[in-house]
Amino acid sequence: MQDNSKLSVLVIDPSPALRGSLQNMLNQLNITKIEFAVSSGTAIKQLMKRSYDIILCEYDLGSGTEDGQDGQQLLEDLRHHRIIGLWTIFIMITSEAVYSKVVSAAELTPTDYILKPFAVDILSQRITRAIDRRSAFLPVYQLIGQGNVRAAIRACAAAEVSTPRYAIEFARLRAELHVSLGELREAEKVYEGIIEVRPLGWAQLGLARTLFAQERHDEARQLLSRLIADNPRLMAAYDLLARCHETAGDPEAAQMVLEDAVSISPHMIRRLRHLGAVAMEAGDVAAAEKSFKQVVAKARYSEFRDPEDHVNLTRALVKKGDTNGATAVIRDLEKSLRGNTNVDACKAISMALVHEAAGNSEGAVAELTNAISAMKLAQNLSSGFKINLARTCLDHKLDNEAEQVMLEALNDDGVTTAQAMNVFVKAGRPELAETMTSQLKRQVAQLLNVAAEKSKMGDVKGAVQTLTEALRKAPGNTQVMAAAVQAIVRQIDELGWDHALAEVSTQQLDKLRATDGASSEYTKLSDSFNAAKRKYGIAT
16 A cells, blocks of 8 residues: 655645545545645745645635636646646646536646545545656656756656556657757657657647747648647647737737637636737737736736736727726736836836826836836846837837847847847837847857956856857857857866756757758867767767
8 A cells, every 4th residue: 555654735725624624534545744725825825935745726716706816727827937846746626517617728737636526535546646657757857857858858768668558648748858958850750659649639739839939830820720620628729829820920810819719718817918919919909908907807816916917908008098097007006016026117117108198208208217227126027028118218219228128138038139120120210220230249249258268267157157148149149159069068077067058058059050060160069068978978
């Protein structure tokens, strides 16, 4: 019989009676390390302090309130913000009436579901099954946690043979790990192999994602359209299909797809946020206002409220001509999010929009200046916020400020130089795009010089950090890529193996090979990296 005495469990349930019943059942299974949370907010606070082996979560956490977070939304937050690890067992407890809707529209599937009412033997079976599965996957999870992704891929491939009952799940994880390394062709082959055996919806979705990432947008769009027709409740397929339409420059089609998704699964905050953004792009201000209002209302119960949601709603209301409503949203922003480090920047840009709508250009300029100053103290403002701020600065002829904000945006993942330049071109200021390009080139040249100086002085870690910054500013610059690989190999050679840096080196070598794999420089860098691998017993 399985020894459960060392297992730790967090029970999340607003009902004292049900918490007591679950405690009694767990005690019968020799599980005594039990803690409780009565809401999603208290659960998140506890999970940020410590980890648990198992989470038993009631789906209905809202206690009858319309806008309270449910268990699925809580799981969304926990996974998105990486509060729980891959090894954490999350079991959702729900009624049969709700289950048929929840399981089909689930965005992030729990480890398992238990339907109420249930007896202790059912709970025992589900926990035993989950523990067995975790034991099979734990060696791979540990390699991932250590940053040794390539070893994790090899372990998955081996486990597909040695543990056939989980073969497809190991294949799925292997494909996801290839994607994390940017090895899209390899992931594509894995997904295609799974689909040949069983045409599973998630495998087709994974394949579509690899096609999209390879910019094979038409293929991805066609696959996703068929997938949604066959699996109308596979919600993530709608999100990716909308992105395909956006990439094709068709925000109206993207809006229609997301509206279909929201009609099926209306509580996913990130999708509602996306719908609001594409509706604004499509010029449908009413739909944008509706979506952003829902985001603000639903996020009110989340521990991860984002003041940028208030900015988005303000922008929609101003566009609609409702400045009184926009002002009320700003007041709510100040009141309900007091203490958030991003509030000042968000309030300032919101006030600038209201002043602009009222024809008060001087007030708008003053608030834009405040927003730029507040950005220095803000944390993790989105690239979209920065790009919109730069656009608004351009509208008021604040050219230097727009350039400053856009340079800041270019430090964010996912913002390309081409996207940044396009903002200036669309604003009718192509000369500013040229100025920005020149500034970036100068900054990259300076970073290369600083890195070279640090390397000469023996500061190998400092050189790598500087070149990592240069890579963010010029991701396609072959000189920077080569210098980064050279510096990383030196650090590994002198200071020991580093999985994360080794992955960066591998990614840059792959890019260099695609650019000019026949060059002597690429061969030299590849040979030196492989030599470092052999030194530490890493397979090449």
